Amino acid sequence: MQQASEGSAQAALSIRKLDLAYASSRGPVQALLQLDFDVEAGAFVSVLGPSGCGKSTLLRLACGLLRPSGGSIALAGRPIEGPRPEVGIVFQQPTLLPWKNVLDNVLVPVRARGADVGVARLRALELLRMVKLEAFASHYPHELSGGMQQRVGIARALVHDPALLLMDEPFAALDAMTRENMMVELQRIWRGTGKSVLFITHSIPEAVFLSDRVVVMSPRPGRVVQTLAIDLPRPRNIETMGSPRFAALTNELRQVFARMEPA
């Protein structure tokens, strides 16, 4: 497990007393309340919570697409005030552009930022190799399965070499067996890149399998209810999911959920 040592680089993502409120037709709504946690450099942190707890709002704040109403959210020490190149995002739906082939889809963030495509091209091919899709570089999204499309999405999120990877329930749209495969794949990819990851999910086993730490959020207004360190040794595999320690951790999280007030 990649442990951030004492006195090392600042936490990749630092969230302090984060508030987000917005106006709706029924009056002001508090989406997030005094949220407070870190994602250390190179760590894999999951945010686990029921629907409507503000997980997606949190992600949009981390992307720079929303501004906080109070508190702060900072990346590598600097507050996030707009989209930052150090952030890559993987959505729930692969959201590949249907009129571009796989390689061009991976290069979308590069072109959007106006960066040099030539250099990025090599990197994109390297990433496709990493997600085992290099043979499909000139294929089109509609020729790929959901799992494959999502892997392209991951490659795309990494193409501009971000320090922080945001993932919004990336496997929710996939069937159960593909999900399990993708979990193992994602761990392999992450361990190869050393990025920090903020992973949103509502699946307890997924969170336990993938993360160094799990942050449990309450229903709206979203608050941190509990943080659980996952001390399972890496690399984790399917057998790990059958281990007693795994069961104990998932049970603990289930109890946290059971104790939560419904939204």
Add this chain to the structure above:
Amino acid sequence: MNDRLKTAAASLSTLAILTLWWWAMTRPGGLDKSVLPSPHDVAGALHAGLITGTLHAHILATGKAAMLGLTIGVSLGVAAGALVVLVPLLEMFVLPVVTAMQSIPKVALAPLVVAYLGFGIASKVFTAAMLTFFPAFLAAVAGLRAVDAAHLDLYRACAASPLHTLWNLRIPAAAPYLFAALQVAVIFSLIGVVVSEFIAATEGLGYVIKARSLELDVSMMFAAILVLCAIGVAAGLAVQLLQRRLVFWRRP
């Protein structure tokens, strides 16, 4: 497959019945050729027009004007639509007005256009452009706005400029809408040119229809109408083919 065959057979039999009825009505002793020409007369007129070539210049005149009018009208419409989408403030000022203008028969301005621009191709092109601008504009706005929200988020998270987003995301996403509007625009441009030719022209298929009507040459009128039909259908098919090639990711 069987269903298709049945439909083909049924359609052919209907057409056969209609043709037979037509032929029967126009036999000697039946309707006069200045009221309803016989299939033979129309065939003769088509032959004179297409093979011998009396209609060639007119076909070219109408076709050229329609193409020009279509190109100008649609280009301006899409450009204006793109502008309105890029500048959200414009949208609430301009869109309702243009939408309301859709209900106004702009052909009514054709005589005015002819009065200004004269008998030549200019008034035909202007009328056609005027008619095609509006559906193109509205389709452009609808299409450019109908982008997947997740795609928009992706581009915004990459700090893409609005222009880059327009070119790389909105326009391809709008393609299906634009092609649908193009189908409509093709017909409108033909309408515009033909009406302009009715009012005042020296050549063109509309001119032929009008001029021949004054001489009770109904056969040639039919021939010209059929040729117009063919142009419309051909143009529609061309758009469909283009759509299938360019919008390859959507199975229509």
Add this chain to the structure above:
Amino acid sequence: MSGPRRWLPALAPFITLGLLLLAWWLATRVFGAPAMLLPDPWITLQGLATGLRSGEIQGDALATLSAAVLGYLIGALLAFGLAAAMAMCRPLERMLLVPLMAFQSIPKVALAPLLYLWIGFGMQSSVALVALACIYPVFVNSLTGLRAVDQNLVDLYRVSGAGELRILWSVRLPSAAPQVFVGLEISVVFALLAAVVMELVAGERGLGVRIQAASATLDMATVFGAVAVLAAIGVTASAALRWLRRKLLFWQRNPAAVQATA
């Protein structure tokens, strides 16, 4: 939300119209655009007032409108009847669908001189052209709507012993109504278009005739006035139909239009 933000969207189009009127006034009064190009707004208004007082404009408007309305009703009823018959009788549909599509490919305006030749001067030819123009949009949308009826619902009624006519009335018609209405709304535009075109080709009276006569003498004020009246008719007719749809079909959201071209 702050004050202006709420009412601005509703007011915006009127602001646009106001700005256009202002631009028109400025162009003629301040920048001196030639009367041949752009008439003076005041003179246009006066011309309109005179026309209204003498009843000429109303007469013309009524002529155009009645031709359009009559043709619209005839065309729409014919089209709907055809669609209903074809929806219920598959063999009929097979026989008529392709010929109807072929009919659709004829630009109806091209038929105007022919109709004039056959039917002659007067409102009848306008009504005929309008009816022809309205048939296909209403037909194709009605057919789509009638075909798309939820078969489960029909089966439910059938199992309960309902006859075909009852099913038509209680299930097919309400279910198809939104799509039918879309066709009706599209046809309003085509109806006015056809009425005006027929007048331009060979009308004895109507707004189209008025515009043509005034254009020939570059009497811009009359042209603008007549166009304004025509615009008002068009906008009102479309709005009226939309209102009617909302009232009758309060439960339904707008279905997508089956694009038909006259």
